[in-house]
Amino acid sequence: SSELTQDPAVSVALGQTVRITCQGDSLRNYYVSWYQQKPGQAPLLVIYNENSRPSGIPDRFSGSTSGNTASLTITGAQAEDEADYYCCSRDSSGNHQFGGGTKLTVL
Amino acid sequence: QVQLQESGPGLVKPSQTLSLTCTVSGVSVSSGDYYWTWVRQPPGKGLEYIGYISYSGATYYNPSLKIRVSISVDSSKNQFSLKVNSVTVADTAVYFCAREVGYTFAKFDSWGQGTLVTVSS
Numbered sequence: 001s002s003e004l005t006q007d008p009a010v011s012v013a014l015g016q017t018v019r020i021t022c023q024g025d026s027l028r029n030y031y032v033s034w035y036q037q038k039p040g041q042a043p044l045l046v047i048y049n050e051n052s053r054p055s056g057i058p059d060r061f062s063g064s065t066s067g068n069t070a071s072l073t074i075t076g077a078q079a080e081d082e083a084d085y086y087c088c089s090r091d092s093s094g095n096h097q098f099g100g101g102t103k104l105t106v107l
Numbered sequence: 108q109v110q111l112q113e114s115g116p117g118l119v120k121p122s123q124t125l126s127l128t129c130t131v132s133g134v135s136v137s138s139g140d141y142y143w144t145w146v147r148q149p150p151g152k153g154l155e156y157i158g159y160i161s162y163s164g165a166t167y168y169n170p171s172l173k174i175r176v177s178i179s180v181d182s183s184k185n186q187f188s189l190k191v192n193s194v195t196v197a198d199t200a201v202y203f204c205a206r207e208v209g210y211t212f213a214k215f216d217s218w219g220q221g222t223l224v225t226v227s228s
Contacts, residue, residue: 030211030213031211031212031213032213033212033213033214033215035154035215037154041220042203042205042218042219042220042221043146043154043203043215043218044218045214045215045216048212048213048214048216049212049214054216086153086154088154088156088213088215089213090210090211090213093170094167095156095167095169095170096156096169096213097156098146098153098154098155098156099153100153101153101154
């Protein structure tokens with residue numbers, strides 16, 4: 001299957017660490033990227049090439065992949081990290097898939 | 108600094124053609140290893156990849172939309188465009204244009220602000 005599966009919602013206490021996961025067969029062979037989207041805004045690239053951060057993205061954001069599961073970890077979550085997070089990867093046919101998204105709540 | 112801006116009608120009637128344009132500034136659509144992409148998001152739902160046109164003019168479309176979608180480029184205006192034929196209410200969405208860097212990494216590093224297109228009679 002080329003689908004990417006994410007938990008619909010995750011919560012984290014302010015300052016704590018949270019992991020958002022993404023599962024899919026394509027992750028065994030292709031790189032994953034992660035996007036943050038706040039209401040009314042375009043998605044923002046936060047992680048690419050599994051664990052690379054674009055300039056301007058805080059180093060509390062990190063990524064990893066093991067087998068068919070990719071993870072986005074926020075170490076020391078801040079109030080401004082409350083958003084929807086989407087994983088993305090291409091598949092063997094050349095198509096790109098986005099996960100269904102995870103709504104992160106910072107308590 | 109790369110900037111992208113979508114434009115086009117916000118309302119389209121069922122069975123008609125949805126047409127949007129993305130104007131790019133800060134970089135040529137004909138340069139680099141870039142793939143000029145369209146992504147859409149139905150209200151309250153997730154992101155859906157539509158397809159791209161590359162710096163060399165090659166195109167790729169999501170198989171689920173392939174028979175109704177086309178993407179073209181106008182290098183003289185530094186724009187690329189999307190057409191979706193025979194639209195239904197299911198095509199109502201915010202449409203984003205974006206730049207993908209390279210092809211292997213699913214790295215969409217620049218996005219337009221998005222434009223809402225409503226399909227309704």
